[in-house]
Amino acid sequence: MLYREAGDFKTSYQADSQTFPIAFDRWRYWAVLVIAFCVVPFFVNAYWANAILVPFLIYAIAAIGLNILTGYCGQVSLGTGGFMAVGAYACYKLMTSFPDVSIVIHIILAGGITAAVGAAFGLPSLRIKGFYLAVATLAAQFFLVWMFNKVSWFYNYSASGQINAPERFVAGIAVTGPNTAPWAQYMICLVFLTICALIARNLTRGTIGRSWMAIRDMDIAAEIIGVNPLKAKLTAFAVSSFFIGISGALFFAVYLGAVEVGEAFGIQKSFLVLFMIIIGGLGSLFGSFAGAAFLVLLPVALKVIGVDLLGWPTDLVAHLQLVIVGGLIMFFLIKEPHGLAQLWRVAKEKLRLWPFPY
Numbered sequence: 001m002l003y004r005e006a007g008d009f010k011t012s013y014q015a016d017s018q019t020f021p022i023a024f025d026r027w028r029y030w031a032v033l034v035i036a037f038c039v040v041p042f043f044v045n046a047y048w049a050n051a052i053l054v055p056f057l058i059y060a061i062a063a064i065g066l067n068i069l070t071g072y073c074g075q076v077s078l079g080t081g082g083f084m085a086v087g088a089y090a091c092y093k094l095m096t097s098f099p100d101v102s103i104v105i106h107i108i109l110a111g112g113i114t115a116a117v118g119a120a121f122g123l124p125s126l127r128i129k130g131f132y133l134a135v136a137t138l139a140a141q142f143f144l145v146w147m148f149n150k151v152s153w154f155y156n157y158s159a160s161g162q163i164n165a166p167e168r169f170v171a172g173i174a175v176t177g178p179n180t181a182p183w184a185q186y187m188i189c190l191v192f193l194t195i196c197a198l199i200a201r202n203l204t205r206g207t208i209g210r211s212w213m214a215i216r217d218m219d220i221a222a223e224i225i226g227v228n229p230l231k232a233k234l235t236a237f238a239v240s241s242f243f244i245g246i247s248g249a250l251f252f253a254v255y256l257g258a259v260e261v262g263e264a265f266g267i268q269k270s271f272l273v274l275f276m277i278i279i280g281g282l283g284s285l286f287g288s289f290a291g292a293a294f295l296v297l298l299p300v301a302l303k304v305i306g307v308d309l310l311g312w313p314t315d316l317v318a319h320l321q322l323v324i325v326g327g328l329i330m331f332f333l334i335k336e337p338h339g340l341a342q343l344w345r346v347a348k349e350k351l352r353l354w355p356f357p358y
Contacts, residue, residue, distance in 0.1 A: 065243030074216030118241020281341030
């Protein structure tokens with residue numbers, strides 16, 4: 001039997017506390033990475049890249065960022081779309097102001113700028129929480145979208161108010177602009193997602209992550225035992241906004257190429273990422289991946305089944321998607337608050353114990 005702990009002995013504290021304690025999980029993890037980096041780029045085409053793979057990778061980064069803030073630290077945020085817009089516009093200004101600097105540096109700096117903005121908007125969390133904090137972050141969403149619409153400096157005084165990504169290269173390969181190959185779009189998003197996931201995993205397993213979870217579980221008790229609420233909450237907002245800013249920069253520069261802030265980063269974007277972590281699982285990095293994959297694949301699956309196979313009208317399929325997402329959110333909030341990640345954990349536990357019932 002492959003999925004067993006028998007014979008998998010631990011001889012150190014590091015081995016006992018590793019992310020994948022079962023050998024089969026470690027093999028699967030490396031197999032997924034090898035396939036993602038060494039196999040998929042040779043077979044990806046424009047449809048798979050633009051419809052499934054690139055949106056999944058970008059939304060997974062955004063979901064990881066929001067999950068750090070909401071799932072690990074317990075600070076509800078409805079401003080994800082606005083913070084993605086900060087990353088997108090920061091990347092645009094950097095690309096146009098410093099054309100000789102690598103796009104990779106621009107994306108990282110855009111994440112840093114978004115982290116500073118997110119920390120500034122996270123200051124009210126020191127005095128308010130719950131519904132009131134959600135309203136405060138919702139105000140940030142509307143304010144940021146309004147600002148990027150009204151201040152023409154952000155879009156370089158363009159008459160249309162739209163920003164367009166100029167062509168940029170990494171190691172001589174175009175990763176932005178109209179001549180970008182699908183595999184290049186996929187690879188740069190995959191590299192950023194892998195690095196972000198590794199950083200998030202190490203942060204959530206360390207001292208900072210424990211302080212976030214202490215604030216989430218009971219902030220008063222956490223303060224009594226020595227957790228600094230100012231540091232914990234602001235670091236959660238900063239780290240979360242950093243990842244969200246990177247996702248916004250990739251969404252604009254690599255995926256869309258041209259955006260208008262109201263259409264690309266409206267309140268619908270904030271709710272979409274929030275639904276991803278609710279369905280995928282709060283407080284779980286795997287849940288961020290699962291939720292992003294589910295909500296990216298759902299429209300594609302419904303179109304193939306409803307429109308192409310059954311011949312249903314497009315508007316009916318679009319409304320059916322909203323009904324399914326709404327029903328799933330109610331189901332997971334009531335029956336399984338930890339989402340798809342918990343279902344995956346239960347399935348793995350059953351597999352480890354099979355055929356025994358305990």
